[in-house]
């Protein structure tokens with residue numbers, strides 16, 4: 001019997017496991033598939049909300065906290081495992097007009113540079129299509145190669161003695177006298193003192209019976225394309241009309257993404273492939289010369305306003321939730337995991353936990 005059983009080996013479950021293990025708990029993770037292969041793997045790894053000024057404070061709060069601390073975590077993962085999550089200080093360039101960002105920038109003390117004129121823009125991004133003549137640059141935004149981050153996290157946790165089981169699905173929480181005692185799986189019961197549900201898009205299904213009102217989490221499909229380009233073709237993360245391009249260190253370029261409310265369906269479609277490639281070559285015409293290497297989809301754990309549910313389930317002792325991070329689970333993930341661990345360990349929380357409370361919305 002472990003001190004804490006974590007359901008879900010995505011970024012939230014893995015970061016939570018690291019912190020709980022560091023606090024001295026005996027931690028076990030189960031995943032219904034391969035850990036780290038769902039939303040956290042499928043995403044873009046941008047360490048910023050997409051248009052941060054459009055999001056409420058609870059999201060910016062977690063994002064800002066994580067942004068400051070990711071570099072140290074990624075360095076220690078590299079030192080521990082030899083796996084480089086490739087933190088890239090590319091900055092993020094917005095090409096949309098009329099964004100009302102000033103109040104947000106002042107509140108969160110974020111450096112923003114307005115770029116005026118074709119020449120100045122081309123100096124930043126030489127391959128950008130000629131029709132773009134102005135932009136807004138957030139120079140401090142980084143991105144990370146999320147599949148490598150997950151690989152490094154898994155390697156580090158295994159070294160630290162955290163038990164990680166793939167292909168073990170939690171089917172039902174086991175509750176005795178208003179206290180969680182473990183989960184039922186097809187392989188039998190797993191008993192634990194505390195249970196953390198970090199099952200991304202699948203979390204609500206496990207909690208429906210026990211958490212009133214249950215978290216409103218639903219899958220929102222996002223499709224992505226990967227171009228096999230060369231270093232230098234794109235220098236910054238580009239944002240335009242809700243779509244983005246991300247330059248990986250080796251020259252590959254990710255293009256995202258769709259927002260589809262189609263249940264637990266991860267199929268890709270030729271329509272979205274066309275839409276994303278049109279966006280990509282419209283922004284960077286040179287991309288037409290490079291092959292599309294991959295096309296995939298992932299399920300974001302959608303939640304109202306994108307605010308995650310973090311904390312104890314009010315009706316069941318020992319049962320905790322950290323889920324519903326929607327479009328920003330990587331950038332918010334570090335802070336979300338810290339906050340969740342603080343609440344599980346009765347420590348002073350890093351931020352006010354009220355906006356994320358379970359059972360209140």
Ligand SMILES: Cc1cc2nc3c(=O)[nH]c(=O)nc-3n(C[C@H](O)[C@H](O)[C@H](O)COP(=O)(O)OP(=O)(O)OC[C@H]3O[C@@H](n4cnc5c(N)ncnc54)[C@H](O)[C@@H]3O)c2cc1C
Nearest residue numbers: 008010012032040043044045046170200222298329330331
């Ligand atoms: C296309 C796309 C682009 C994105 N881009 C970004 C970005 O640039 N920046 C950013 O910050 N965020 C981004 N996101 C969002 C981010 O990826 C998610 O918010 C985050 O990965 C959620 O992490 P998670 O651990 O909660 O969920 P997941 O990674 O989905 O992990 C949940 C895990 O739980 C397991 N599980 C589910 N049910 C059970 C069960 N019953 N028993 C056992 N295990 C179970 C699953 O198998 C899975 O491994 C993007 C998402 C997508 C899809």
